[in-house]
Amino acid sequence: MSLTIPIILGTVREGRQGLRAARFMMRRLTEAGHAAPLVDPAELQLPLLQRMYKEYPAGAAPEPLERLAQLYRRADAFVVVSAEYNHSIPPALSNTLDHFLEEYFWRPSGIVCYSAGRYGGVRAAMQLRAMLGELGTPSIPSLLPIPEIGKALDQEGHASDARLDQSATRFIAELVWYAEALRRQRAEGTPY
Template sequence: MALVIPVILGSVRQGRSGLRAARYVAGALASRGHEAPVVDPAELALPLLTRMYKEYPKGEAPEPLERLATLLRRSDAFVVVSAEYNHSIPPALSNTLDHFLEEYFWRPSAIVCYSAGRYGGVRAAMQLRAMLGELGTPSIPSLLPIPEIQKALDEEGRPLQPWLERPAGRFLDELTWYAEALRDKRQGGVPY
């Protein structure tokens, strides 16, 4: 059965490489029959967090927040694509994620991290793992780090290096397993 797995991009910088990773993962999920829309904070243009989505009176949230809330509520899992900014996650990613809370509950997340260098953004992934757990969307054990992203993926998200396919396949297998297991469990009810 098809899953709904938004791919949440973390960067709004000019010339950002994360769009390559988001397109790659969204395409890989779509090729497995899943719905994988890319959530792009540059397109959403969300305000800095002054009020969470749930703090708006019903029907009064800005349209981009309402649209994103609708997508998150019908999702089975999330893939978060993060660069590493100063050994941490990008502010646009934190801002996008922090607008919501209950919409993430009881759904797994998975972290794709990247960098122009050799470490693939893993230092940001460690902080992101704690944040996602606190939001109620714990990350799966595996990460998909993409070092030297400009050499690994082209601008459309097509692999340039053969090494990427194997770890990406295993990573998505693991995410699918968790997403299906938690979807089935949610259908029977949640603890609160």
């Protein structure tokens, strides 16, 4: 079953390494037969959150928010790609996520975290896990950490080590399992 799984990139920094991880996941999901559009905060240029998408009158939200709302409503799951900034998530990621709420409901998320160092961004992933649950897109149990991202992935997102590809295969299988299960349940109705 083909799914729509947006890849939400979390950084706008110059020379951002997260594009490597996002491209890696986009390619792996596409190869598995799924749609994996990139949600890039650098391209979206969202303002700092002053009001959520749902707080705009119908049809009055800025165009990037309307476009994201349409994509998120079609989504079956989300992959969130996060760096670790000061043991936390990047501010651009929080800003991108916080513009929406109901659009995330009843859809699982998977966390791909990375860092230049050996921990692969897992400290940020723990905070992100709590945030995603609160947004209504709980993360699957597995993470896909990418330590030393500059060595692990090239500019186009190709892995230098087969172990990362193997980990991604398991991670995607788990995310797809949750996405298909929740898709069936959404079709039958949600609690509210």
